[in-house]
Amino acid sequence: MKKVILSLAIIATVGFTSCKNETKQKTNTTEVSKEVANATLTFGVRGNCGMCKSTIEKAANAVEGVANANWSIDEKKIEVSFDDTRTDATAIHKAIAASGYDTEKESGSEDAYKGLPACCQYDHEMAMNQ
Numbered sequence: 553m554k555k556v557i558l559s560l561a562i563i564a565t566v567g568f569t570s571c572k573n574e575t576k577q578k579t580n581t582t583e584v585s586k587e588v589a590n591a592t593l594t595f596g597v598r599g600n601c602g603m604c605k606s607t608i609e610k611a612a613n614a615v616e617g618v619a620n621a622n623w624s625i626d627e628k629k630i631e632v633s634f635d636d637t638r639t640d641a642t643a644i645h646k647a648i649a650a651s652g653y654d655t656e657k658e659s660g661s662e663d664a665y666k667g668l669p670a671c672c673q674y675d676h677e678m679a680m681n682q
């Protein structure tokens with residue numbers, strides 16, 4: 553039992569530390585895949601830090617047809633380029649919401665939100681598109 557508690561503590565510490573480090577980084581990286589984009593979309597998404605950025609962008613990029621996603625920590629908004637014959641705005645909003653993050657149109661999944669590191673549990677009242 554002690555071992556379990558210890559390993560949980562280690563996981564929590566590591567998670568928290570990496571969270572903090574991510575916050576300090578200049579995160580301008582944009583994930584690029586080989587999808588072809590013929591449309592772009594910009595909308596508000598709440599979040600705090602670099603880890604939020606990576607979770608939000610990963611969720612958007614996981615949608616089939618999405619070529620590129622870039623969330624701005626400062627502006628609380630995401631720019632997504634995608635193939636509009638393969639996906640649409642609703643699917644992208646829903647994928648991000650499923651990862652725990654509020655978008656302009658969809659509330660983030662509460663279960664996913666609770667599973668986010670403490671530093672990523674953003675304020676649900678936060679203004680988007682700052």
Ligand SMILES: [Cu+2]
Nearest residue numbers: 601603604672
């Ligand atoms: Cu975060």
